[in-house]
Amino acid sequence: MFNPLTQKKMSQKEDRPLKKVCIICAKGSIEDVYATLVMANGAVMEGIEAKVFFTFFGLDAITKKQMKKLHTGVVGNPALRMPGGIPFPTLLGIIPGVEAGVSAMMKKQMENLDIPPVDEFLDMITAGGGEIYACKLASDMFKLKKEDLSEHVMDIITVGDFYAMAGGENTQIIFT
């Protein structure tokens, strides 16, 4: 069906650069947290405003006690391979210490690429004007207070507060 509105949009090839990204991190594994951190830091480096909202298990990334101890899942992770490319057997993953070992290896490889540890990454993002927030509901659930969280956390906010921040032209919400 002819729709004059979409027709108009398609013919206008405007270049509208991204102005703001609001990124949500709800998971606490290394790969989920780093996806968020890399995207947020990449945004501020390009001059794009970045607001990062950590919720649920993602709160580990900004909790003082946990942020240095993030792991990657070694059980039921079909993309995990050993050096050489052999798939990582799930049964191996259940042995105590294996998850920590694999996680330490991943962190070492990231360090070689100049990807910083979580606290330093938060430091870089906030240095560039990025803002870090914690979800109120999840903080209540995990009994976390502002003082349990990294000093880079600007505030503990509600979903409504988060959406209010996501206003404005050329803004995208990204759920990692």
Next chain:
Amino acid sequence: MATKNIAGSSVDVNEEGYLTDPSQWTREIAGELAKEENIELTDKHFEVLEFLRKEYQTGAQLTIRKVGKSGIIDIKGLYDLFPGGPLKKSSKIAGIPKPASCV
């Protein structure tokens, strides 16, 4: 590739305005390139630029983290010097290629 006249000398630049031959760079060219970005260069800027050029010559992958650890300036300071694109803008003004790094 195009040739551009900056600060009285003819330099080769790519379509994004980055110098394609870092050896053509001079402090005067840096000053002109900075003006295009609305930046007025200070001694601190030049310290960063020289650091980037030195790092580039060693073949190192440039990151803002590396600049932050250089002892010249911290990352916040780097953002203040080159607002809205610390690594990209400083690389451009330093006459080296656009950094191909995500951090």
